Amino acid sequence: MQEKLRQFQRYLDKAGLKATRQRELIARAFFATTTHVSAEGLYRRVAGRHPRIGLVTVYRTLKLLKDAGLAHERQFGEGRALFEHASSEHHHDHIICTECGKITEFENYEIEALQEQIVRRLGFLIRHHKLELYGLCRECSAATGAGQGIQTAEAG
Amino acid sequence: MQEKLRQFQRYLDKAGLKATRQRELIARAFFATTTHVSAEGLYRRVAGRHPRIGLVTVYRTLKLLKDAGLAHERQFGEGRALFEHASSEHHHDHIICTECGKITEFENYEIEALQEQIVRRLGFLIRHHKLELYGLCRECSAATGAGQGIQTAEAG
């Protein structure tokens, strides 16, 4: 957390940007999150104790955090974007429960490798990809009484 | 095309909806497309010869076509949605050129199978998925002079 804050300060300095009170507060709140958070959600966390900060500045600071390589922006389905730490850890993809909104992360080397092959075959140069599985989590599928039989992945 | 139109008419009839002049014109224009088209794009095609049709009706008819199982709606990146025929053919995923917007389709059974495994392991019940690869197509990567060396898929 302290290290990430320092990284952010360093980025601002190198980019000739100013280290403002608001930026530090927002970055601190962001690094304190452990899940996927929306701009609005982060705003509420910050505004709780610092009412003078505007939602616009949260949007702007999140963009800076992305530029600094410290945040990833995700667009699940429609609606608002969610942000999460851009850990130096592994890349991961997501499973989203369409009922309760729960987001589960996973990583699968084989899928990534297969994507590689496909792309190379087609002559593309891949920059990034998006793999999202939508469905019901264990709890929600139990609750809605959906059969637990074998399900065929069919996509949209 | 004639068959798809008939399917649409049948759907409208069964759902107690009316077969209007506008719906037929819009459906006809949609079935005449061969690529991914936006609501606005389809509207322009129709409005060319039938200026009395409104964009709103295009949106509404596209929703009906989806409900009838004849169209798929895709959300690539941000911005407007694109629609394409929901052929009875195989499911497919997409590669999108971030430079020129070209969309290439592909299907890979192994990836689908791996997704199955992951999901089953996590206890989810999958409804649909989204796999999109973003990068430069052959032409654009040549034009921008990006090296043709081996590229590592790294995702966002």
Next chain:
DNA sequence: AGTGATATTGATAATCGTTTTCACTGTCGT
């Protein structure tokens, strides 16, 4: 073919997350 209940249309306004604008304020190198 005519009637009437009601589904549909299209112009317009509303929505919603995000970005721009702009006058005022804060930061930081000097």
Next chain:
DNA sequence: ACGACAGTGAAAACGATTATCAATATCACT
């Protein structure tokens, strides 16, 4: 401390899509 200029926040703008609503078209039933 000064001053250039980047940053802030309130409000307005944005862009794709959806809701409203009065006027119109469809179609089952005569």
